[in-house]
Amino acid sequence: MYDFDKHIERAGTNAYKLDLRQRYFGTDDVIPLWVADMDFAAPPAVQEAIQKRAAHEIYGYTIRKEEFTAAIADWCKYKHNWLVNESWIEYSPGVVPALAFSVLAFSAPGDGIIINTPVYPPFYSVIADNGRKVIKNSLVNTDGRYEIDFDLLERQAAQKDTTIFILCSPHNPVGRAWTREELLKIHEICSKHNVLVLADEIHSDLALFGHQHIPFASLNEAAAMNSISFMAPSKTFNIAGFSTSYVVASNPKLLEGYRATQNRLQLHMGHLFSGVALTAAYNHGREWLKDLSAYIEANINFVEQYLKENLPELHFYKPEATYLIWLNFKAWNLPQSDVKTFLIEKAKVGLNDGLSFGKEGEGFMRMNVASPRAVLQQALEQIKAAKL
Numbered sequence: 001m002y003d004f005d006k007h008i009e010r011a012g013t014n015a016y017k018l019d020l021r022q023r024y025f026g027t028d029d030v031i032p033l034w035v036a037d038m039d040f041a042a043p044p045a046v047q048e049a050i051q052k053r054a055a056h057e058i059y060g061y062t063i064r065k066e067e068f069t070a071a072i073a074d075w076c077k078y079k080h081n082w083l084v085n086e087s088w089i090e091y092s093p094g095v096v097p098a099l100a101f102s103v104l105a106f107s108a109p110g111d112g113i114i115i116n117t118p119v120y121p122p123f124y125s126v127i128a129d130n131g132r133k134v135i136k137n138s139l140v141n142t143d144g145r146y147e148i149d150f151d152l153l154e155r156q157a158a159q160k161d162t163t164i165f166i167l168c169s170p171h172n173p174v175g176r177a178w179t180r181e182e183l184l185k186i187h188e189i190c191s192k193h194n195v196l197v198l199a200d201e202i203h204s205d206l207a208l209f210g211h212q213h214i215p216f217a218s219l220n221e222a223a224a225m226n227s228i229s230f231m232a233p234s235k236t237f238n239i240a241g242f243s244t245s246y247v248v249a250s251n252p253k254l255l256e257g258y259r260a261t262q263n264r265l266q267l268h269m270g271h272l273f274s275g276v277a278l279t280a281a282y283n284h285g286r287e288w289l290k291d292l293s294a295y296i297e298a299n300i301n302f303v304e305q306y307l308k309e310n311l312p313e314l315h316f317y318k319p320e321a322t323y324l325i326w327l328n329f330k331a332w333n334l335p336q337s338d339v340k341t342f343l344i345e346k347a348k349v350g351l352n353d354g355l356s357f358g359k360e361g362e363g364f365m366r367m368n369v370a371s372p373r374a375v376l377q378q379a380l381e382q383i384k385a386a387k388l
């Protein structure tokens with residue numbers, strides 16, 4: 001068992017999660033449970049591979065060899081039972097940049113692009129900042145479990161200028177791992193109306209509590225032909241600092257369209273460590289990931305139990321994937337700004353503002369539980385004590 005209880009000091013590493021607290025919360029004095037990375041060491045195999053490469057004193061232009069795509073194809077088969085041909089894969093310098101390239105490649109200014117809100121904030125910006133129109137398909141909150149309004153999706157997809165649907169699967173922040181039936185419905189609607197599906201599956205390796213991630217492109221041949229998948233080892237293995245991800249598209253037209261835009265923007269070269277980190281993680285990180293997933297599940301159970309016993313009016317739907325809890329504060333009956341002020345100034349705990357994911361996030365905060373359990377306990381105790 002890897003030791004996820006160990007406290008690792010991140011101060012002095014320019015960590016976003018620590019060093020942007022002043023800007024986001026107006027103070028450094030909050031326990032940071034926000035930005036979606038983990039306070040855990042990367043798998044030992046990744047550390048060793050990076051250290052070995054770093055020990056060589058030349059850091060010149062570096063290519064990724066066949067082992068990069070081979071590691072990805074092996075991983076997709078092992079983790080998702082998805083058979084990916086290596087020729088369908090292209091490196092990308094981050095999932096968000098890759099989404100932006102795809103928006104540029106496959107839609108025109110003014111086109112409508114559908115997203116399921118509340119959602120990870122860059123989903124709005126990759127659309128709006130590129131002159132496209134955000135079409136909000138608000139998720140329906142049924143007792144905490146969010147579902148897609150398919151009638152609305154059908155109407156939105158049918159609009160003449162709708163060209164793309166950006167799917168967040170599993171979904172950040174509501175924690176759904178979409179079922180096969182849900183994904184098939186999305187596919188039916190989008191293919192019927194000629195809407196391309198961009199499937200952001202960055203959280204796919206972190207399905208929890210027996211839930212399963214189903215790659216959109218693995219549904220059937222037609223879904224594969226009408227989609228691009230966006231994946232990365234970054235969330236899974238806590239290596240987001242390497243800005244390394246990849247796209248998978250079995251439709252050669254889509255892959256070529258993607259590549260052409262990435263190349264046109266001169267962003268195809270990537271990073272010396274990207275191949276090193278990805279191959280080490282995928283080829284040697286399996287046991288580590290099993291332990292990590294068990295630890296995250298235990299953390300989620302811990303938070304659930306703590307709230308039940310100490311702050312029973314706060315609750316959340318158990319995430320089906322990833323380490324982010326969408327915490328419902330509505331029972332406090334306070335304006336969002338008061339919830340935020342309470343958490344920052346009184347409890348001294350730094351959570352993401354639910355409203356940053358869209359107006360549906362009113363009354364919610366997002367808590368990142370990928371920290372040693374003792375840190376979570378401290379944060380929860382501070383919230384409880386501040387309430388007294």
Ligand SMILES: Cc1ncc(COP(=O)(O)O)c(C=O)c1O
Pocket residue numbers: 036093094095096097120168172200202203232234240243244245
């Ligand atoms: C749904 C989703 N997509 C993309 C990203 C970030 O991807 P990248 O760092 O590769 O751009 C995140 C990070 O939290 C995310 O939650």
